[in-house]
Amino acid sequence: MSHPKEVGGYKLGSLIIEGKTKQVFDLPEHPKHCLLLNKDRITAGDGVKAHDLEGKAAISNQTNAKVFEILKSAGIHTAFEKLVSPTAFLSKKCDMVPIEWVTRRLATGSFLKRNPGVPEGFRFTPPKQETFFKDDANHDPQWSEEQIVSAKFKFNGLVIGQDEVDYMRKATILVFEILEKAWALRDCALIDMKIEFGVDLDGNIVLADVIDSDSWRLWPSGDKRLMVDKQVYRNLTTVTAADLDTVKRNFTWIKDQLDHLRPTIHHKVVVFMGSPADQEHCVKIAKAARDLGLDVDLRVTSAHKATEETLRIMQQYEDTHGALVFIAVAGRSNGLGPVLSGNTSYPVINCPPPSDKLVQDIWSSLSVPSGLGCATVLYPDSAALMAAQIIGLQDYLIWGRLRAKQLDMAAGLRKADSKLRSLQF
Numbered sequence: 001m002s003h004p005k006e007v008g009g010y011k012l013g014s015l016i017i018e019g020k021t022k023q024v025f026d027l028p029e030h031p032k033h034c035l036l037l038n039k040d041r042i043t044a045g046d047g048v049k050a051h052d053l054e055g056k057a058a059i060s061n062q063t064n065a066k067v068f069e070i071l072k073s074a075g076i077h078t079a080f081e082k083l084v085s086p087t088a089f090l091s092k093k094c095d096m097v098p099i100e101w102v103t104r105r106l107a108t109g110s111f112l113k114r115n116p117g118v119p120e121g122f123r124f125t126p127p128k129q130e131t132f133f134k135d136d137a138n139h140d141p142q143w144s145e146e147q148i149v150s151a152k153f154k155f156n157g158l159v160i161g162q163d164e165v166d167y168m169r170k171a172t173i174l175v176f177e178i179l180e181k182a183w184a185l186r187d188c189a190l191i192d193m194k195i196e197f198g199v200d201l202d203g204n205i206v207l208a209d210v211i212d213s214d215s216w217r218l219w220p221s222g223d224k225r226l227m228v229d230k231q232v233y234r235n236l237t238t239v240t241a242a243d244l245d246t247v248k249r250n251f252t253w254i255k256d257q258l259d260h261l262r263p264t265i266h267h268k269v270v271v272f273m274g275s276p277a278d279q280e281h282c283v284k285i286a287k288a289a290r291d292l293g294l295d296v297d298l299r300v301t302s303a304h305k306a307t308e309e310t311l312r313i314m315q316q317y318e319d320t321h322g323a324l325v326f327i328a329v330a331g332r333s334n335g336l337g338p339v340l341s342g343n344t345s346y347p348v349i350n351c352p353p354p355s356d357k358l359v360q361d362i363w364s365s366l367s368v369p370s371g372l373g374c375a376t377v378l379y380p381d382s383a384a385l386m387a388a389q390i391i392g393l394q395d396y397l398i399w400g401r402l403r404a405k406q407l408d409m410a411a412g413l414r415k416a417d418s419k420l421r422s423l424q425f
């Protein structure tokens with residue numbers, strides 16, 4: 001079969017692999033990347049049921065791009081780079097981990113067959129995570145964690161041991177929870193989904209392959225009868241042209257809904273400093289907050305010397321932002337945080353700048369008059385994290401960033417630990 005020579009301005013090299021729904025091409029001019037070209041093909045039951053479906057490649061391509069953009073904004077490391085044509089996207093070239101990582105919120109489908117006695121709709125908290133070895137000929141058998149570790153897979157120099165399995169398991173659940181929160185904004189229940197990981201040429205584990213309507217069960221209003229995912233196709237005993245039209249209409253609906261899954265509340269974190277001398281400390285707060293995806297303003301104003309001006313600035317922010325956190329940075333006697341806190345219903349975090357007299361000065365932030373509820377932290381990172389936790393209550397992308405950061409920190413510690421263990425002193 002002949003292949004295209006170029007797609008979306010990218011010169012194609014050899015076909016690395018062709019599956020049921022996609023072709024993967026080498027890119028001679030971009031050796032660390034590859035191009036994934038979707039096919040107008042829908043399959044189920046390990047390929048036993050298969051149909052051509054015109055327009056499916058483009059719908060899947062856009063669905064996948066929108067999902068991966070959401071996940072990237074939430075801090076997940078992905079192979080996906082960008083769309084390059086209506087049916088193709090650019091991805092990091094990976095050695096794929098041949099495991100399907102499945103997460104379930106409600107029991108349905110194959111889980112019920114493998115776990116007789118569990119009623120359909122049984123709710124897993126935390127979500128249930130299962131792993132299946134990708135092997136169409138043997139119908140993707142379920143594998144335990146021990147089986148994955150014992151396989152001693154090595155991809156692009158990385159041995160898949162217990163640490164790597166732990167990381168992928170946690171990342172799998174996080175991906176599910178981010179998308180579950182996203183779909184909740186459209187009153188859709190994410191019931192279960194499957195993802196795949198790859199190891200890129202730098203030896204990093206990244207979320208790879210695709211996430212599209214083949215990847216999940218999605219029930220509008222949590223009602224199974226309203227399902228809009230590939231299960232509709234799986235359930236068909238005979239497949240008519242009208243049936244395929246319904247499947248395509250559902251897939252298009254999902255693709256379009258994805259445009260409405262961004263958090264809608266306009267948030268802001270305002271760092272008030274009592275004096276420009278505190279700028280260095282405030283910039284550290286702002287940087288840490290922006291790394292967590294927060295929108296930050298820095299303002300200089302003194303509650304002691306310019307009280308009315310301070311309250312006026314505060315009220316301007318109250319009028320224009322739905323989710324708002326104030327961070328007050330004031331040395332010596334902190335009037336700023338308590339004055340803000342006594343005049344607003346939004347959260348105020350005191351984060352006094354470093355000083356030789358901090359031990360005495362801190363009491364002006366801690367021992368506040370009755371009726372005030374401001375918090376006090378000492379380090380710029382802590383102020384940023386706390387602000388993110390507050391905004392994250394209403395913004396799942398910020399919530400995701402916090403969880404992704406925790407996952408990265410744990411992985412970083414494990415890496416440092418294993419490096420130290422391998423050193424000979």
Ligand SMILES: Nc1ncnc2c1ncn2[C@@H]1O[C@H](COP(=O)(O)OP(=O)(O)OP(=O)(O)O)[C@@H](O)[C@H]1O
Binds near residue numbers: 020
């Ligand atoms: N970034 C990537 N780099 C290299 N290979 C990839 C990448 N993303 C996906 N692949 C691989 O591309 C192949 C083709 O995808 P496709 O989904 O068509 O395959 P399949 O295995 O037949 O289908 P399924 O996985 O749904 O059973 C898969 O083996 C997949 O693991």
Ligand SMILES: [Mg+2]
Binds near residue numbers: 209
């Ligand atoms: Mg596949």
